[in-house]
Amino acid sequence: MxxxxxxxxxxxxxxxxxxxxxxxxxxxxxxxxxxxxxxxVIDTGEDDAAGAEEEQGPTFQELFASASAADGERSWGKCRACHALDGTDGTGPHLDGVMGRQIAAVDGFNYSDALASLSDREWTPAEMDAWLENPKSYAPGNKMTFAGLRDMEERANLVAYLVDQSPGYTPPAAAEDASAMPAEEETTDTAAADTAAEETTEETAAAEDVTEETVAEETAAAEEAAAEETAAADAAADSPLQQALAQGDADAGEAAFRKCRACHKLDDGANGVGPHLYGVMGREIAGVDGFNYSDAMAGLDGTWTPEEMDAWLENPRGYAPGNKMSFAGVRDLQERADLITYLQTIGD
Known part of the structure; x- marks a missing residue:
């Protein structure tokens, strides 16, 4: 006991x-x-969520006001595969002079019905930002295969670059800002608007110094080049590849990328058995500095457009006989289109 x-x-x-x-x-x-x-205390994330609501990031207009056209030119590399800045159309319409232009307004280019229905609007910085962020959501059913730019600052820089490629165009920043200003600041806004108007008048006068003969010659040359490219663009838009790209699924492409992961990495500058694929779409073929390409690849010119990438993925040995690539290729067209759609998102 x-x-x-x-x-x-x-x-x-x-x-x-x-x-x-x-x-x-x-x-x-x-x-x-x-x-x-x-x-x-167990962190449930509620405090972070509340802080995120209180600390909202800068708006597009604020980022655009301090945007760098030089940085935007680097981002332009993602657009170069389909668009040009010399007045000629490719897979997509030319983008020189695009800012301030009516949407779907390039004569002779075969726009999708989704974009043609927006022809009563023009390309302002705000419209271009929405388009670049998500082309499929901006105009559902359009032919654009690019997945979009998720980073707002990158979009602001790219829009600033496109403004530079649109001579005579003045962004309506002052007018947009004035609508959000308190009434007591209207006097300051009016003065700023008057200054902007004077600068615009000076730019217009300078632009009118170009002789009519020069304008006529440049217009004739542009129209001739556009006419030559339109037929090719129309054929490309109706090609099986473009039809497959219109249905491209980045998620399915990410799954297909497992076949490539053994030799290629998606981190910028991180080469493996093959060169890294960060930002590959629109990049020069055999353009990774420091990577030891085969003579067969090093001898190729051009950039990785959807068409070039499709031909390479279908049959690497046939595309560049003698290259080091041991992969047999992807035979299914839709799988290649999905993979290209996914690669277009790498580097955003």
């Missing part, structure tokens, strides 16, 4: 000591009467 009572008391003592130690470890007095506060 003595041993039983002693064992019971001992167990009770251990229990009480354990309970006291646990209370000491996980709770501490808050110094406000008998209130206690947990010393170990």
């Amino acid at each position: 003595t041993k039983l009572v002693g064992g019971f008391c001992g167990a009770l003592l251990v229990f009480m000591l354990g309970n006291w130690a646990a209370e000491t470890l996980y709770h501490t007095s808050g110094g406000h009467g008998d209130d206690e506060h947990a010393a170990y």
Whole structure:
């Protein structure tokens, strides 16, 4: 009986000591009467969510006001595969002079019905930002296969570059800002608008110095080049590849990329057995500095357009006989289109 009572008391003592130690470890007095506060708080993410709502990032207009056209030119490499800045159309319409131009307004280019229905609007910085962020959502059903630019600052820089490629165009920043200003600042906005108007007048006068003969020659040359490219663009738009790209699925392409992962990486500058594929679409063929390309690849000119990438993925050995690529190729057209769609998102 003595041993039983002693064992019971001992167990009770251990229990009480354990309970006291646990209370000491996980709770501490808050110094406000008998209130206690947990010393170990489990992070549920609610505080971060509240902070995120309070600390909203800069708007597109704010980023565009300080945007870098030089940085935008680097981002332009992602557009070069389908668009030109010399007045000629490719897979997509030319983008020189695009800012301020009516949407779907390039004569002779075969626009999709989705974009043609927006022809009553013009390309302002705000419209271009929405288009670049998600072309498929901006005009559902259009032919654009590019997945979009998710980074707002990158879009602002690219729009700034396109403004530079649109002589005579002045972004309506002052007018847009004025609508958000308090009434007491209207006088300042009016003065700024007057200054902008004077600068625009000076630019217009300078532009009118170009002779009519020069304009006529340039217009004739542009129209001739556009006419030559339109037939090719129309044929390309109706090609099986373009039809497959219109249905391209980046998620399915990511799954297909497993076949490439053994030799290629998606991190910028991280080469493996093959060169890295970060920003590959629109990049010069055999254009990764420092990678030891085969003579067969090094001798190729041009950039990785969807058409070039499709031909390469279908049959690497046939595309560049003698290259080091041991991959047999992807025979299914839609799988190649999905993979190209996914690669277009790498480097955004």
